[in-house]
Amino acid sequence: MSGKAGSGGRIVNQIRTLRFLHGEMSQAELGERIGVTRQTVAAIEAGKYSPSLEAAFRIAEVFGKPLDEVFQWEPSG
Amino acid sequence: MSGKAGSGGRIVNQIRTLRFLHGEMSQAELGERIGVTRQTVAAIEAGKYSPSLEAAFRIAEVFGKPLDEVFQWEPSG
DNA sequence: ACTTGATGTTATGTTTCTTTTACATAGTGT
């Protein structure tokens, strides 16, 4: 349900910015804190695929933000 | 990352209530509107597993609510 | 009694997310 072209929407995220605002937290440290690998963080951050809801909640928790300030849903078009 | 016992948190949802508040919308109709089957809706609603972030956003969109009013993250314990 | 709609559940298969391992570049410090 994730990467299909015109299927009706996409997800953008603010992870890169939030890492910057938290003292240039590395992808590795973020991954460690939420329980995924750095490669997974890199893929999510780059928008290669969208994370599980659980991973999304954990990321938001690390940055002390509500989920919808980290991930935004862009409806179809 | 989802169903592990003491791994640090769980996700609860308000789908049943929101379906009720929207004229007893059926699981089948909700599934149809977000692009998943009724079995998948049933499983998510029952907490058997948590949805993808994309599916979660779509559900919130159907009910006209922000995502965190539909799904709540319960940190570890 | 029969049908219909809504839900529960189980089994099997596919897709997507994630891990692991590995190799790569660029920057920084010694």
Next chain:
DNA sequence: ACACTATGTAAAAGAAACATAACATCAAGT
């Protein structure tokens, strides 16, 4: 030059989400 850290990327394998099909109960409605 050498080590060390951060990041990019990719193949292969595993885990979780999702599909499809089938069979079940229960509550209406006719």
